[in-house]
Amino acid sequence: MSKFPEFKVELKSFIKELKERVENNNKKVQKLLKIKEKSFANFVKPLEMMDEHLEQFFTPLSHLNSVKNTKQTQKIYAASLPIITEYSTKLSQNLDIYKAYKEIEKKEQKSLNQEQKRVLELNILNFELSGAHLDEKSKARLGEINIKKSELSNNFSQNLLDATNEYEYIVDDPKDVEGLPQSDKESAKFKEDGVTKYRFTLQMPSYIAYITYGKNEKIREKLYRAYVTRAPQNAKIIDELLSLKDEMSSLLGFKNYASYSLASKMAKNEKSVVDFLEKLVSNSKAQAKKELEELQKIAKKPLQSFDSAYYSEILKKEKYEIDEEEYRPYFEQKSVLDGMFEFLNKLFGISFKKVEEELWHKKATSYDLYLDNKLKARLYLDLEARKGKQGGAWMNNFQTHCKDEKGKEQLASAVIVCNFPPSSSKSPSLLRHDDVVTLFHEMGHALHHMLSNVAENEVSGVNGVEWDAVEFPSQFLENFAYEPSVLKLFARHYKTEEIIPDEMIEKLVKSKNFLSALGMLRQLEFSLFDFKLHTKLYQGDAIQNLLDSIRQETALIKPPSYNKFQNGFSHIFAGGYAAGYYSYKWAEVLSADAFFGVVEEGIFDSKIAEKYLHIILEGGGAKSMDILFKELMDREPNPDSLLRLNGII
Numbered sequence: 001m002s003k004f005p006e007f008k009v010e011l012k013s014f015i016k017e018l019k020e021r022v023e024n025n026n027k028k029v030q031k032l033l034k035i036k037e038k039s040f041a042n043f044v045k046p047l048e049m050m051d052e053h054l055e056q057f058f059t060p061l062s063h064l065n066s067v068k069n070t071k072q073t074q075k076i077y078a079a080s081l082p083i084i085t086e087y088s089t090k091l092s093q094n095l096d097i098y099k100a101y102k103e104i105e106k107k108e109q110k111s112l113n114q115e116q117k118r119v120l121e122l123n124i125l126n127f128e129l130s131g132a133h134l135d136e137k138s139k140a141r142l143g144e145i146n147i148k149k150s151e152l153s154n155n156f157s158q159n160l161l162d163a164t165n166e167y168e169y170i171v172d173d174p175k176d177v178e179g180l181p182q183s184d185k186e187s188a189k190f191k192e193d194g195v196t197k198y199r200f201t202l203q204m205p206s207y208i209a210y211i212t213y214g215k216n217e218k219i220r221e222k223l224y225r226a227y228v229t230r231a232p233q234n235a236k237i238i239d240e241l242l243s244l245k246d247e248m249s250s251l252l253g254f255k256n257y258a259s260y261s262l263a264s265k266m267a268k269n270e271k272s273v274v275d276f277l278e279k280l281v282s283n284s285k286a287q288a289k290k291e292l293e294e295l296q297k298i299a300k301k302p303l304q305s306f307d308s309a310y311y312s313e314i315l316k317k318e319k320y321e322i323d324e325e326e327y328r329p330y331f332e333q334k335s336v337l338d339g340m341f342e343f344l345n346k347l348f349g350i351s352f353k354k355v356e357e358e359l360w361h362k363k364a365t366s367y368d369l370y371l372d373n374k375l376k377a378r379l380y381l382d383l384e385a386r387k388g389k390q391g392g393a394w395m396n397n398f399q400t401h402c403k404d405e406k407g408k409e410q411l412a413s414a415v416i417v418c419n420f421p422p423s424s425s426k427s428p429s430l431l432r433h434d435d436v437v438t439l440f441h442e443m444g445h446a447l448h449h450m451l452s453n454v455a456e457n458e459v460s461g462v463n464g465v466e467w468d469a470v471e472f473p474s475q476f477l478e479n480f481a482y483e484p485s486v487l488k489l490f491a492r493h494y495k496t497e498e499i500i501p502d503e504m505i506e507k508l509v510k511s512k513n514f515l516s517a518l519g520m521l522r523q524l525e526f527s528l529f530d531f532k533l534h535t536k537l538y539q540g541d542a543i544q545n546l547l548d549s550i551r552q553e554t555a556l557i558k559p560p561s562y563n564k565f566q567n568g569f570s571h572i573f574a575g576g577y578a579a580g581y582y583s584y585k586w587a588e589v590l591s592a593d594a595f596f597g598v599v600e601e602g603i604f605d606s607k608i609a610e611k612y613l614h615i616i617l618e619g620g621g622a623k624s625m626d627i628l629f630k631e632l633m634d635r636e637p638n639p640d641s642l643l644r645l646n647g648i649i
Helices: 014-033 040-067 071-092 095-107 114-129 136-166 182-188 204-213 217-228 234-251 257-262 270-299 305-320 324-330 333-348 433-450 472-482 502-511 516-533 541-554 583-600 607-617 625-633 640-645
Strands: 168-171 189-192 195-201 350-355 365-371 374-384 394-399 412-420
Touching (some): 014 095, 040 095, 040 114, 040 394, 071 136, 182 195, 182 324, 195 204, 204 217, 204 412, 234 541, 270 305, 270 516, 333 350, 350 374, 394 433, 433 472, 433 607, 516 541, 583 607, 583 640, 607 625
Parallel strands (some): 374 412
Antiparallel strands (some): 168 195, 189 195, 350 365, 365 374, 394 412
């Protein structure tokens, strides 16, 4: 029998089965609460596994709704959210479970191992953050808030997906696609009444292609305007979400949502986050102004937001004689994937073996992961853009490594989703180098989840890891996509099999930090906006005013007034990054520091890489990342490593 469940979702019977599972779980909770002498083994462990099994049932539906979105998946997913949210809210507010956990923590203090102590510590914190200690009226209100929040987040995401799917711009003058890479032209080309035309959409590969290479400024602006004005109805959702989060924080005894969010993160308080971000702004600004001057010279006109990618590409070609299109034949998707597997084998001793199984789409694939020739996990991949698939890239965990109540081992599994250029019988999927970096990034997350050696699922893999440390393994791995010795493992011309020439690698490495200070300011703008937005209740125009005030310090090219970036900021309004977007930069300090340690030891002979596998990847969330990082590097993280990585110092 396979150690991994078959990927199947019975849509017709899903809601019925979900209700049955929830009902059975509720009965099980009541039964467990009746145990006279509660212990970790007879009380906490069964509750942990109960949650794990429910998640394994629910995750395939949410995954399907993201990668094969239909009216049916939307309807069933939307109907399941109140059920799952009400169930988890009641569970997280159950005072009897909370008290039992506190008693077990006190009673078994000496006999519990580190993983078990961490499970109790995090659960007790989560019970307090969920209001288990509050009166019934407050608990009921929190329950209502959680259900409404999950519905609004889902609506936000669906509005964005619908708007992205609905828009297209048809170009019928061949002059307007001059300068576009041939592969992008081929993807956009279609015939209507015998006339060749080109279709551009807001799907990322299509949008990026025109905004970067399209000569016609008016078309660039039309696409840009369509992109930054998507889903205007999300403005109302934002107001409602912020109001609910503010009320929730107040009920739980926090002065705002930001301080509620920080209760479970590495960063100690609001001041430490804002100071960290503002220091990075001041360290990056002088270099960013110089970078903008260079761009202005090339453009010979005041730059608009829809110009920056286009003129950046011209400047990049001029400065480094680098043409993205020349690189793409060396980054054929399959070759990149195989090369990344080879790199991981050399770095950590892990190997991948393709599995033949039917998945949700014919382009999806799966691999079994082996460590020291022992089956460790399964990896699923869905890498190409298509209609009905959410934009962006992400890693999702299916199973978590753990041992069940009887001590039987459960192996981990994870899925990586990207939106790379689609392959066809006529043309392969040729990636930009940015796509290669994205694949390495998501693989870093997947390894963190799949290589865990932790026996308790709630602190295994990515579970239990502080949110502002969760990007550490992904950013650590993505840095290697610029290393010459790594690139040579997979960068081969898909037609000639020629390995990428040294001078092309040299140009790529030199161009790595091209306009990096401007890029840094953009990310800091998002981080400061997100964090400050959650320090008090902002509504309506006040949200735009806050964003504009932050842009005074961070945006050297002033965006047009119609730019409603916030309506598409799904990381914080439909994902888990509310008051936590700063985490990318916070974690990047850790990743840059560890990365330099490995490179300075010669990458493939690195002792730090070996320690990283055993301490960080195998360690999951069983200890705070503060502790794990010190175990890895024998010191505190050095913030200057982040500036060094970005070429700013």
